[in-house]
Amino acid sequence: MSIIWTEQGLDTLERMAPEGSGAQSVDRALTLLSLIGRHCEKGASLAAIVEGSGLNRPTARRLVLALIRSRLVEQDPVTRRYFLGEEAYVLGVLASRRFGFLDCALESLASLSKTSGDTSFASIRRGDYSVCLHREEGAFPIRTHALDPGHRHPLGVGAGAMAMLAALDDAEIARILDTNQAILAEHYPAYTSEAFAQDIAFARSRGYALNPGRVLQNSWAIGMAVRYPDGHIAGALSVAAIDSRMGEARQAELARDLAAEVLKVETRLSGRFGAHPTTNGRPFKTARGDLPPQSHSTAPSTGGVEP
Amino acid sequence: MSIIWTEQGLDTLERMAPEGSGAQSVDRALTLLSLIGRHCEKGASLAAIVEGSGLNRPTARRLVLALIRSRLVEQDPVTRRYFLGEEAYVLGVLASRRFGFLDCALESLASLSKTSGDTSFASIRRGDYSVCLHREEGAFPIRTHALDPGHRHPLGVGAGAMAMLAALDDAEIARILDTNQAILAEHYPAYTSEAFAQDIAFARSRGYALNPGRVLQNSWAIGMAVRYPDGHIAGALSVAAIDSRMGEARQAELARDLAAEVLKVETRLSGRFGAHPTTNGRPFKTARGDLPPQSHSTAPSTGGVEP
DNA sequence: GAAAGATGTCCATAATCTGGACGGAGCAGG
DNA sequence: CCTGCTCCGTCCAGATTATGGACATCTTTC
Incomplete structure (x- = not known):
């Protein structure tokens, strides 16, 4: 009945072990x-x-x-x-000393939900998925519970996840969509390639991602990515509401609020991780989806420290 | 040279696996x-x-x-x-939805460090050990770095850990001290049985635990346990300073502040976990140190829900 | 620049994990 | 009270898996 994919299944196991390691x-x-x-x-x-x-x-x-x-x-x-x-x-x-995204975002979520009256979310990227870390309820009585903390959707599915996806370069987007192909086809029929292309273009031109009810009918949302000082993506904030509260005008308004809060979160992150330019005070990018079981000298891609 | 046991060793492995399970x-x-x-x-x-x-x-x-x-x-x-x-x-x-001790304590740590000028800590019990979750520095220039986040000491070692230990019943205290015996003897010579007895008695009569420089000379601290609404221990707050700032008078003063903050933390915890009396909104006690590899019907001790 | 110190890797041996089958607890219904 | 059902926990022979000594490589040190 619902398109949601809550009790998500045996996907990880198969794909994970790269090979007898x-x-x-x-x-x-x-x-x-x-x-x-x-x-x-x-x-x-x-x-x-x-x-x-x-x-x-x-x-x-x-x-x-x-x-x-x-x-x-x-x-x-x-x-x-x-x-x-x-x-x-x-x-x-202990890990939050290096990944304090939610700590830095909580305050902004509260503010977003308060001023908008709608529900706001913080998500982060985990591999080719997006995980919801927190949901902050707003005062408006009709609330969509499409996304609970802990829930996971393929990158691009949902406003926050789409904001993160759209922020990546095209090659990586293609890889991710390809990897998630089977799951998308099975569980998220609304997310066709055309839908993705359209949403990505929208997000890039407008500066915010829009989910026009693709996961759950009538449940719309807008999202924006948040970055660490070094530019790589920390996560995303998003605000969801029923479609009637997501007309063009309100979208613009919410997007403005969202942008302001994203900036605040980035400032907090910067105060926390940007201050240690030389030491390891912030997470380094890890190898992505796969992880060719180590290759001593072939990891120049991003480096852990400064460029 | 130092009595501290930072790079602590191969203790866990040996004791952990109860037996071929x-x-x-x-x-x-x-x-x-x-x-x-x-x-x-x-x-x-x-x-x-x-x-x-x-x-x-x-x-x-x-x-x-x-x-x-x-x-x-x-x-x-x-x-x-x-x-x-x-x-x-x-x-x-995700786990913090059930164990939000630090979330509820951070604010109080900030307040403690601000008013006292000394460094304050939040620790929680993990089995027969105490783990430091957070250190909040004060303004006073001489600071003791005896305890970093992530560090672990046997229960009873340090003010916060002693506060948690003293809050347990005598049988369990005996069991814990017995379990940790070897490690205590090897790494914490200052903690003799007499020292423990004395510190426990002190903590119980005064209402706060005192570490009179037993871990690091001249580094004194006082600590108090924090409880979940159902009475079981969530963790401890503590404040550390050099001995010259820990005379009787100042101890009393700090203890008063500490008690006030402990109450606040407990109130916050209560607001967060006490509200769901029937559902599983708060952690249940797990089996303790050991964990006799499951015994279906022999776990009436604490029960997960209400008495 | 060579030794010392770490990290990462290989492969035959030996111990470990697997999973079909079984026993029991709790529950609904007759 | 018993039957049937579901879910949970456990056992043990067979097969796959992990182990760790020895080697190769890179980095730091004197």
Whole structure:
């Protein structure tokens, strides 16, 4: 009925292990971890994990037990459902010294939702996907719950994700769309190549991305990308509302607010990561989608430090 | 020379796997993850990882590669050092819906450091250890850097950790001290059984824990535990200063401020987790130190929901 | 500029993980 | 109260997987 793809499935496993590079159980376990993260609100049942991972029950359970031993995952003793654990929180806090996008964005989301009355989101790119980190509700009573924290959509699907996609160069866009081809065709019929081309062109000319109800009918949204001081993309902010609240005029208005907040977030990021030009105070780009299992001397692409 | 135990070693591995419960590479990999988390500031070299884990290089590298594949870890292409990756940040954000201690504490840390001029910390309990999540510097020029984010000390070592320890019941305290015995003897000679008994008694009678320079000479601190609405411990706040700024009078003064901020944090936590009495809006206690590899019906101890 | 110190890699051996099959808990209905 | 169903957790022989000593390479040091 809905086009949404919440209980998203066994995509990652297949594509992930580039090729016999050892430690496969670890790969599988971490896939499960990510999967459990997506169900962070209500927890993941073992069945859901099995279903979502393509593994079989015993294997999944053994791996999840390992995650529990490390406290990355907890199991509700009564519901038997699996949740992210305390260690995940701790690691996140420690990692946020290098990836503080959400920290810098929260305030702006609050402001956006307050002035607009609609719901705003922060998303980041993770490989060829976009993950929602936070949803800030607005006061307007009709709210679209198309996107929950933890949910993941292919890059380009949704306003924030489209803003991030449109900010990339054409070659990479092509690669990403190609990689996600199968999933797009299966779960997001509204996102044809033409739709992508159109949305990308729109985003580039207008400066903001628009999702004209492609994921969920009547649920429109606009989004803008946020960049680290060095220019690479930190994430995106977006605001969603029902279509009747997204006419041309209001789009322009929201886009103005959005732009202002994006600037603020970038300023905060800059204050936090831009100050250490020589040291490693900010994330370096990693290899992208694939990851040819290391090549000592063939990583000049971006460098970790200054140009 | 220093008593501090920063580059802490191969303790976890040995004790962790309760006994042949499968998925051992996952255990090892996640131990490495935690280890890398401890070096979050400057990154971990492969040598440090090898040293710290007790594994050998090839194995460590293979496991770290698996972590990199999952984006939980990144490697600086030039330094070759390993850092926590973006996925760790994402998971942390998602987990923080259930463990938002630091979110609720940050503001109070800022306030504490501002009014006192000294450095304040937020720590949480992780098993039989205490992990520092955040350090907020004060204005006073002489600062002790005894505790960095990511650092881990046995429960009871340091003011915050002692506050959490003293809040537990005697049986559990005994178990914890017993578990940590070897590490304490080796790395924290100042923490004798008598010292513990004394500090615990002090904390319980005064309402705040005091570290009279036991970790680092002249570096004193006071700490107080913070609780979730259901009474179980969320973490601790602490303030550290050189001994000359920790006389009885100032202790009392700081303790008063600390108590006020602890109350605020607990109020925030309550607003965030207390509101959902029936649903799973807050973390449930997990099994403690060990974790007898699951026992379906023998987990009535704490229950996940309401009494 | 050569030694020392790290990092990354290979491959035969040995231990580990896999997954079909089984037992049990909780629940709805007759 | 029992039956049927679903979901969860566990076991064990077979097969795939990980292990770590030894080697190659790059970087730093004296």
